[in-house]
Amino acid sequence: MSNERKPHILVTGAAGALAQQVINRLRDDYFLVAVDFREQVYLGDDIPSYCIDFNKRVFEDLFRRYDFDGVIHLGRIMSSQETRMRRYNANVLGTQKMLDLSHKYGIERVVILSTYHVYGANAYNPALIDEEAPLKGAGLSMDLIDSVELENLANIYLWRYPDLNITVLRPCNIVGPGVRNSISTLLASRRAPVLAGFSPIMQFIHIDDMADAIVLAYKNNQRGVFNVVPEDWVAYQHALLLCGCTRVPIPSIPPILPRTIARLLNLKSFPPYLMHFFKYPVVIDGRAFRDTFGFKPRRPLKEVFRYYRENKQPV
Template identity: 85%
Template sequence: MANEQKPHILVTGAAGALAQQVINRLRDDYHLVAVDFREQVYLGDDIPSYCIDFNKRVFEDLFRRYHFDGVIHLGRIMSSQLTPMRRYNANVLGTQKLLDLSHKYGIHRVVILSTYHVYGAIAYNPALIDEEAPLKSAGLSMDLVDSVELENLANIYLWRYPDLNISILRPCNIVGPGVRNSMSQLLASKRAPVMAGFSPMMQFIHIDDMADAIVLAYGQPRRGVFNVAPDDWVSYQHALTLCGCTRIPLPSVPPILPRSLLRLLNLRSFPSYLMDFFKYPVVIDGHTFRETFGFRPQRPLREIFRYYRETKHTL
């Protein structure tokens, strides 16, 4: 592809390991511009990088300057980061600004990263949750409200502006080298808490596979919402054992007791608002994404767990 003919893509969340994996896969075929709400990162002389609040006027200057063809929005702030108000401003209002500018400047491809957490963890979840299931997390935890609102907002734009060709991806637990979310921190720790009497089935996708999935999705303008997950799963406690973690049982009742113990033990990798996800299974059906985009994960569970197990031995 001739240099002057390369399309321009805006990639958000550039400080995260996943965004950097996506950027490495795309840099040869696209002109990339990287932005992050939290910090500016150096990604090479060929990739302009900015630390910008999406709600500031200077953000629009990037759209005027680079004439983007597409957007890959990976900049969702996790529930463990920032205060609830700042997180809401970044996730919901920031995404709204991003989508408004995308429509204003004629962008024709948008990929948005969401999370399987929007489904909520309850005892009566079906064995496989498909994309048509209701999003229950907003009613279960205030810490996940902004994640659900981000999704609802993206869905509004998906149907209001079909020319944006929006794909919303709901992945299972993303893990692997460089990932700093709660689940990855738990698998990497030497001691990990469990809810006594519970060991729900869980799904894990390697960061390399998730980056491949995002690149595949961007290259095929299929509008809609898609779960992203392999077709295998494992119980949480067994996953900890395979990663070489020592399990710390926590009583599950009354609800105030495990929350108090978590604060006392300073176990930040096990946030209280996710406790139900360590009690009840949330297993998502990734069939539609696999068939629509031809996606086949390459990193099996044994490889994922071996990485965390071997990492402990090197510490």
């Protein structure tokens, strides 16, 4: 067995907590190469790690050098992290480059991390949103356009190049230790804004369960698009109470008002492009992923909320 070549996997977004969890789950059985365009991270002597812009020629050199069998693309950056143009270059053009190289070098397995934000939040959303629902996120905000375009790209390649075996995962809010997204920052804060009169149902998945889901998706080769979500959900304001946050109501009308207040108070965790998600429920249906991959989350909501209750400092 020791003489057999381990399958080679490229993991993007290696500076993120989720990618590092995925890497830890795979490192014994696979030869991994870690890439992030923001910073180089040390993950041990056995894992080559690079800080590379996907749109630069040196990115292709990795494909030549390491002869990858698969790619796990977790390198999508959030709207809060970069300017809009830089984010578009990374999320959309970078993903396109990665998919082109994957096709060129005969890669047989690609897993891409997306987000439930692509569905958009509006008053007319169905009670349970499945994978067939239209992606309305771009219509609500310029800041979600790159997320929707990344998905559209993935779907084009999914059907154009079936040999890539692309699986796209759309998780709900990822939370837990090390997560640095908007919702995690809110749950970890002592005082958290809420839109007066609104408390939409929200879904949360623990980072451990999400890492398990990604590994499961990679190992069980099923092409397609899948929502990833546990079976439980909770109202946003109730989640804040369970996390020990003091709620700070912000007037919700006129629409410009909450955006102005959030900007004045420098509430980076309450960005304007997500304002609708604090108003209208976006409840996604995870049955297809559960049934196809046999996914069973292990971390209940109460464990998530206990973590934030006991760790009340900026995450």
